Amino acid sequence: MSIGYACLNIGTPHTNIRRLMQKNATPEKLTEVTAHNLAALERMIDYNRKNGIKFFRISSDLIPFGSSPVNPLAWSEIHREAFDRIGVMIRKAGIRVSLHPGQYTVLNSPTEDVVQRAIEDLIYHDKILTALGADQTNKIVLHVGGIYGDKEEALLRFEQNFHHLPEAVQNRMIIENDDRLYNIEDVIQLANRLQIPAVYDNLHHAINPPPSGGTDRYWIAEAKKTWKAADGSQKIHYSQQSPGKRPGAHTDTIDLDTFLQFHNELEDPAIDIMLEVKDKNLSAIKCQNATTENKRISLLEKEWGRYKYMILEKSAAHYQAIRILLKDKSAYLVREFYSLIEDALAKETELGSTENAAQHVWGYFKNKATPHEHEAFTKNMENYRKGTGSLATVKRQLFKLAMKYEEKYLLESLYFYIGET
Numbered sequence: 001m002s003i004g005y006a007c008l009n010i011g012t013p014h015t016n017i018r019r020l021m022q023k024n025a026t027p028e029k030l031t032e033v034t035a036h037n038l039a040a041l042e043r044m045i046d047y048n049r050k051n052g053i054k055f056f057r058i059s060s061d062l063i064p065f066g067s068s069p070v071n072p073l074a075w076s077e078i079h080r081e082a083f084d085r086i087g088v089m090i091r092k093a094g095i096r097v098s099l100h101p102g103q104y105t106v107l108n109s110p111t112e113d114v115v116q117r118a119i120e121d122l123i124y125h126d127k128i129l130t131a132l133g134a135d136q137t138n139k140i141v142l143h144v145g146g147i148y149g150d151k152e153e154a155l156l157r158f159e160q161n162f163h164h165l166p167e168a169v170q171n172r173m174i175i176e177n178d179d180r181l182y183n184i185e186d187v188i189q190l191a192n193r194l195q196i197p198a199v200y201d202n203l204h205h206a207i208n209p210p211p212s213g214g215t216d217r218y219w220i221a222e223a224k225k226t227w228k229a230a231d232g233s234q235k236i237h238y239s240q241q242s243p244g245k246r247p248g249a250h251t252d253t254i255d256l257d258t259f260l261q262f263h264n265e266l267e268d269p270a271i272d273i274m275l276e277v278k279d280k281n282l283s284a285i286k287c288q289n290a291t292t293e294n295k296r297i298s299l300l301e302k303e304w305g306r307y308k309y310m311i312l313e314k315s316a317a318h319y320q321a322i323r324i325l326l327k328d329k330s331a332y333l334v335r336e337f338y339s340l341i342e343d344a345l346a347k348e349t350e351l352g353s354t355e356n357a358a359q360h361v362w363g364y365f366k367n368k369a370t371p372h373e374h375e376a377f378t379k380n381m382e383n384y385r386k387g388t389g390s391l392a393t394v395k396r397q398l399f400k401l402a403m404k405y406e407e408k409y410l411l412e413s414l415y416f417y418i419g420e421t
Contacts, residue, residue: 001291002096002233002272004055005284009044011306011417013403016040020064030071031078033064038082045086049093053284055235055272057098058128067117067124076131087133096232096272097134099125100141108145108158115161126169137232140172141199144182144190151181155190162194170196171230176237177204179248184219185210191226198223201237202262203276207247217265224268234268239276250276253345254283256290256338263291282414286338295332303337309415311344313357318344345418349391355381357415358394364410365401373401 009015017040018033041062048056065071076083090097105121106114125140132138147154162170175191176199177184184198184205191198200223202216214222220236227234240258242249254277263273277283289299304326312319322340325333362377369377380397383389395416402410410416 001266001269002054003284003287003291004053004057004096004272004274005280006057006100006274006276007059008280009047010280010282011412011414012043012047013411014040015043015047017059017061018064019061022065022070025065025070027073030064030073030075034062034075034079035082037062037064038079038086042082042086042089045089045093045095047281048095049089051281051285052288053281054094055096055098055274057100057274060099060101060125062128063124066128067121076127080131083131084133087131090132090134096138097129097132098139098141098235098274099128101125103143105142106145107142107161108148108154110148110157119161119165122165122169122173126166126172129172130168136171136230138172139174139197139231139235140169141174141176143176143178144187147181151186155186158190159193170194174199174231174235177201177208179204179207181208183208183210184214184223185212188219188222188226191223196226197228197231197234198226199235199237201239201276203239203241203248203250204237206241216262217267220271221267224271233270233272235272235274237274237276238262250278252278253342254279254287255342256286256335259287260290260335263287279418290334290338295334297326297329297332300332300334300337301326305409306412306414307341309357309361309410309413310418311341312360313354313415314344314347314349316353316356318347351385354391355385358391358398361398361402361410361415364407365398365405368405369401373397 008017017037020029020033041058044056048054063071063075066075101121105118107118107122109115109118122140122142129138129140144158145154162173165173174197175187177187178201184200188198200216200220205216205219220234223236224234238259240251240255241247242251254275273287275283275287285303289303292299304322308319311322318340322337325336325340358381365373376397377394380389380394384391384394399416401407402416
């Protein structure tokens with residue numbers, strides 16, 4: 001089993017994916033932004049490799065205007081070296097990648113121009129995976145689309161337009177149930193007609209179940225029947241409903257107890273789970289650590305290195321409680337560990353705690369900082385205490401110092417990436 005996350009990475013410097021406005025899409029800018037995005041992807045793949053994450057969704061925004069005439073460049077050739085290098089990293093690390101076109105890629109639209117753009121976009125997504133040297137087990141996920149007043153006609157139109165796709169794209173395609181129009185039973189029936197895999201999404205199913213109902217366990221087993229050996233392991237999407245928000249809104253983080261209840265019901269130990277959650281890789285590692293058979297305290301200690309100053313900023317009591325918990329080297333108290341982290345991160349920040357954490361981080365620099373840097377930190381802290389400055393200003397200076405003095409431990413922590421920055 002592999003647990004993955006989608007598109008973006010939290011806590012790794014220089015992994016942002018840039019976009020371009022059409023008016024700025026000159027050949028030079030397109031080349032520059034594509035190079036930047038490929039470098040960001042390489043850093044994310046390297047992070048995944050180092051942290052044992054074997055499942056990752058690549059952002060569809062990787063190549064600006066990649067499926068549009070706005071970008072006429074032969075980008076896969078211009079950036080061949082980067083694609084080859086990243087592809088080798090992916091294969092050596094045993095990482096499975098996927099892509100998920102957005103809501104405007106509608107293959108079953110009754111409008112011919114919309115369908116043509118959808119076909120071009122799906123070809124673009126396949127071109128990324130091909131440039132990376134990824135085989136057929138690396139997939140493109142798509143929703144069925146709209147109903148347009150006649151569901152059966154819309155399903156037939158999807159089927160007809162699917163056969164207009166190049167064979168290479170067809171071989172990568174998988175379709176997913178959504179939270180409004182096409183339930184998992186609809187999708188499985190269509191997948192069987194097309195002989196392609198169906199992806200089960202638990203939250204979409206909870207919001208939009210078929211009339212017959214059915215549990216997660218039942219529909220995951222039914223969806224599995226659509227997966228052939230050439231498609232690789234079955235993959236599913238997992239997310240949790242954010243309380244008080246619109247149906248389908250994802251939580252900031254995965255609640256571990258709820259996830260483990262779901263996980264313990266799974267029959268297939270080889271299934272791949274794509275988490276759809278706002279804190280991305282953080283939840284992926286949390287769920288990975290909670291389900292691993294290799295229960296080593298060093299996994300939690302590594303996590304603590306990332307979280308410790310962020311927790312100290314929120315609650316000194318939780319900081320001390322986690323330190324005490326980790327003193328027991330014979331136990332693997334993963335639920336208790338993440339419960340304390342989740343509880344601390346949910347707290348409102350208070351001046352005393354934030355100042356305490358900032359001073360701890362400043363301790364990495366105070367013996368090597370210049371007089372000007374000392375003066376700036378003192379001034380920033382005074383302004384923050386008096387309410388005339390912000391915590392964000394304090395942390396921006398500390399981040400710049402961490403970059404300047406190459407404090408890797410701090411740069412790999414979450415102190416600069418969660419909360420007020």
